[in-house]
Amino acid sequence: MQQDLEDEKNEATIKDLESKVKDHEAVLEKKDFVIQDLENKVKDHEAALEKKDFVIHSMEGSLLEAQAEIDRLNSELLKKSEEEKKNLETNLKTEIEKSSNLQKSLKELQDKCLDFGNRCVQRLKDVFHSIGASSDKFTPSVENLPSTFEYIEGEVDALDEVIAGHADFCALLASRGTATAFLKSGCTHRKIVNRPNFSLSPADLIDIPSLARSIGNRFMTQIWINGGRKMAGDEARSHLKPDDEAKE
Known part of the structure; x- marks a missing residue:
């Protein structure tokens, strides 16, 4: 009888141990799964980091290329601005010379017209006086050449x-x-x-x-x-x- 109790006790102990062993194995299996999952996540993270590094390197390369293109464009723009500035200065100088020449030509033409007007007015006065006629007193001026020619035209009409x-x-x-x-x-x-x-x-x-x-x-x-x-x-x-x- 005593022996039977001990056997039952031992069997219970063995079952308990077996149960603990199974639980321990289950825990180990779960641990292995967790470890495997962690390893997968680590691999995924490493892959993501590698991808991130690749993206960063790509972006850095793109930034360098963009900076190089910006520098090139700035250089071309600066060069073009200098050329345009020189062209503008040359054109301005040319226009100033043209304006100066036009003013000189205009002054010469005004002087010629004034001289011609003076000679015409004096000649008409002489003609009028030679035949016993008189004319209104008039003094031509370079500031109002049109009035000089209007006066001459009127005197010729009266002639x-x-x-x-x-x-x-x-x-x-x-x-x-x-x-x-x-x-x-x-x-x-x-x-x-x-x-x-x-x-x-x-x-x-x-x-x-x-x-x-x-x-x-x-x-x-x-x-x-x-x-x-x-x-x-x-x-x-x-x-x-x-x-x-x-x-x-």
């Missing part, structure tokens, strides 16, 4: 009327000179011509007799050239008003 008036003085003096020649020769027809009812028509002047032509030619050589022209100018100028002469 036709002045010349026509001078022609009347010449005709008057010519008729007086012819009459003087007739009187000197003892011509008695002066009384007939001087009558109020004496007149000539344009038809009478269409076919001028040769004697009349000869008399006219003699008038030119004997009277007009010998002083009649000057007398005509003097008489025309004598009709000028004192104020008109002062303007000249």
Whole structure:
């Protein structure tokens, strides 16, 4: 009986030990699984670190390439800026020279126009005075050249009327000179011509007799050239008003 109890006790102990051994084996298996899982995670982590290092190295390489490209672009931009600056300076210098030449040409042209205007104004005054006419006082200036040419244009327009008036003085003096020649020769027809009812028509002047032509030619050589022209100018100028002469 005693033996049976001990056997049962031993069997219980053995079962307990077997159970503990199984539990221990299970723990060992679990530990191995955990270790394997950790090892896998470590491998995964190492792979991730390797990948991270690769990415970092790649990024560092890309950054170096980008920095090199930036440096190259900055160098090209600086070089281009210097070239553009030189081009701008050259163009500016050229434009300044052009502007200076244009100003010089403009000044020369203004001086020529002023000289021409002065000569025209003076020449017109001389012409007007020579035929007994007057002109308004005018002084050309380089600051207002258009007014100078407007004045010259106005004087030229008035010249036709002045010349026509001078022609009347010449005709008057010519008729007086012819009459003087007739009187000197003892011509008695002066009384007939001087009558109020004496007149000539344009038809009478269409076919001028040769004697009349000869008399006219003699008038030119004997009277007009010998002083009649000057007398005509003097008489025309004598009709000028004192104020008109002062303007000249």
